[in-house]
Amino acid sequence: MNADTFARLKRAVGAKGFSEDPNEIAPHLVEWRSKYQGHTPLLLKPQSTAETSAVLAICNETHTAIVPQGGNTGLVGGQIPLNGEVLLSLARMNKIRNVDASNASLVAEAGVILDEVHRAASNIGKFFPLSLASEGSCTIGGNLSTNAGGVDVLRYGSARNLVLGLEVVLPDGRVLDLMRSLHKDNTGYDLKQLFIGAEGTLGVITAATLKLYPAPASYETAFIAVRDPAAAVELLDRMQTATGGLVSAFELIPRIALELVLALIPGTRDPLASPVPWYVLAEAISAGKVSLREAFQDTVAKAIEAGIVTDAAIATNETQRHDLWRLRENISEAQKREGASIKHDISVPVKDIPAFLKKGMAMVAAMVPGVRPVPFGHLGDGNIHFNFSVPKGGDGEAFLAQWSAVARAVHDLVNSFGGSISAEHGVGVMKRDDIVRYKSATEIDLMRTLKRTLDPNNILNPGKVV
Numbered sequence: 001m002n003a004d005t006f007a008r009l010k011r012a013v014g015a016k017g018f019s020e021d022p023n024e025i026a027p028h029l030v031e032w033r034s035k036y037q038g039h040t041p042l043l044l045k046p047q048s049t050a051e052t053s054a055v056l057a058i059c060n061e062t063h064t065a066i067v068p069q070g071g072n073t074g075l076v077g078g079q080i081p082l083n084g085e086v087l088l089s090l091a092r093m094n095k096i097r098n099v100d101a102s103n104a105s106l107v108a109e110a111g112v113i114l115d116e117v118h119r120a121a122s123n124i125g126k127f128f129p130l131s132l133a134s135e136g137s138c139t140i141g142g143n144l145s146t147n148a149g150g151v152d153v154l155r156y157g158s159a160r161n162l163v164l165g166l167e168v169v170l171p172d173g174r175v176l177d178l179m180r181s182l183h184k185d186n187t188g189y190d191l192k193q194l195f196i197g198a199e200g201t202l203g204v205i206t207a208a209t210l211k212l213y214p215a216p217a218s219y220e221t222a223f224i225a226v227r228d229p230a231a232a233v234e235l236l237d238r239m240q241t242a243t244g245g246l247v248s249a250f251e252l253i254p255r256i257a258l259e260l261v262l263a264l265i266p267g268t269r270d271p272l273a274s275p276v277p278w279y280v281l282a283e284a285i286s287a288g289k290v291s292l293r294e295a296f297q298d299t300v301a302k303a304i305e306a307g308i309v310t311d312a313a314i315a316t317n318e319t320q321r322h323d324l325w326r327l328r329e330n331i332s333e334a335q336k337r338e339g340a341s342i343k344h345d346i347s348v349p350v351k352d353i354p355a356f357l358k359k360g361m362a363m364v365a366a367m368v369p370g371v372r373p374v375p376f377g378h379l380g381d382g383n384i385h386f387n388f389s390v391p392k393g394g395d396g397e398a399f400l401a402q403w404s405a406v407a408r409a410v411h412d413l414v415n416s417f418g419g420s421i422s423a424e425h426g427v428g429v430m431k432r433d434d435i436v437r438y439k440s441a442t443e444i445d446l447m448r449t450l451k452r453t454l455d456p457n458n459i460l461n462p463g464k465v466v
């Protein structure tokens, strides 16, 4: 980048809006799994849409590549400047512009941390349902750019279902104002959805109007020992029927994941008396004066009679509920502490999960003798974090060297079930070449055409997604 472009970019954001200090920049260059390491000569931190617009106009004119970043919790390397691009942090665009109880909506800038949105909604007796283990650091801009999922998708949908309006800066610097707060609007193409899940390759999201829900009046949360994954699928159907579709989370947990959490996360305990291979953490939310306790107890009792459930612990207060969720939320952390792991974020039709798990675990065990499968996650959405820990006492480096071969076999299997190789984490750089293998030539061609149309100079997050 030439000195003149550098100077113009710095001027566009003012003295507080940039950094060239390697110490300040360093944490932005490596992500949670330490899988990708980037480098950049310049970190830009605009504080407004106008500043962001000025930055992109300069980048476009000078053909300067730029990578948007929110909370840097993404898991596929999309937010990392891998080739010395300028880094654009939205962290200073962190205002909640408006909270509107009567329209059940809230306007947040891209850099607002997800937890802040939860608090702002809760302050007016509302609820913003997007819930991820990274919610203390991830941002609305990142959540929408990755179309984040999490544990409540079953009931409320993924991030793209929670958006009424969007403000986007296009790669040429123009501001696209789609900030309507309408619940219905059929005036042509739904352009905002193009930018949601685009991982910062088509535009920079600067603000969004988010949909709010009535605050939960009560939760029913149960940790349930199931006979096997097929029993879990059947239990989900029974619970949805019994609660009238109010199940919000339905998470599969294998014994090994629970054991890792119990061993490596202080202050956790097994909620049930004797170990079984598979568990489900199920939760239903009631926003009115409807009690779901009876529905839960009744369903569990009948499932025990039918032999699909062997035991269950139903939380009777908020502390117990919190303790049960800690077991689920700490699986990734515990797996990280246990050593190297090969991870997949896949989805298949819910009914096919038992068959997929059986085939997939046997297949990887044959490829890597002694490998420890730790498949867990959002069974209710057909989305499993199909992870494998290094064999006990095994060499982590040698294990990770098999990542590509294992991922290829797993993704081929997923494809044979009509599934997705990235259910909620996105494509980034990690799966960019893989999607070409599983999507039709027409689909890839259309994605590339859209990218070329919106970003003809390929300045925005180049080399990611397409």
Ligand code: FAD
Binding pocket: 032, 067, 068, 069, 070, 071, 072, 073, 074, 075, 077, 078, 079, 080, 090, 110, 131, 132, 133, 134, 137, 138, 139, 140, 141, 142, 143, 144, 145, 146, 147, 148, 149, 150, 151, 199, 200, 201, 203, 204, 205, 206, 332, 424, 425, 428, 461, 464
């Ligand atoms: P970043 O990581 O900074 O960026 C992610 C992508 O979005 C990048 O491609 C980046 O270029 C782009 N981007 C960021 N901001 C903007 C913007 N304003 N405009 C345009 N593009 C932008 N994800 C799930 O879906 N479900 C989970 O359950 C889940 N659990 C997680 C648990 C842990 C412990 C961790 C570390 C991550 C988890 N994630 C999960 C992944 C991650 O938290 C989400 O992808 C999150 O939405 C990323 O938000 P972020 O602000 O950190 O974005």
Ligand code: ZN
Binding pocket: 149, 150, 377, 378, 385, 424
């Ligand atoms: Zn997840």
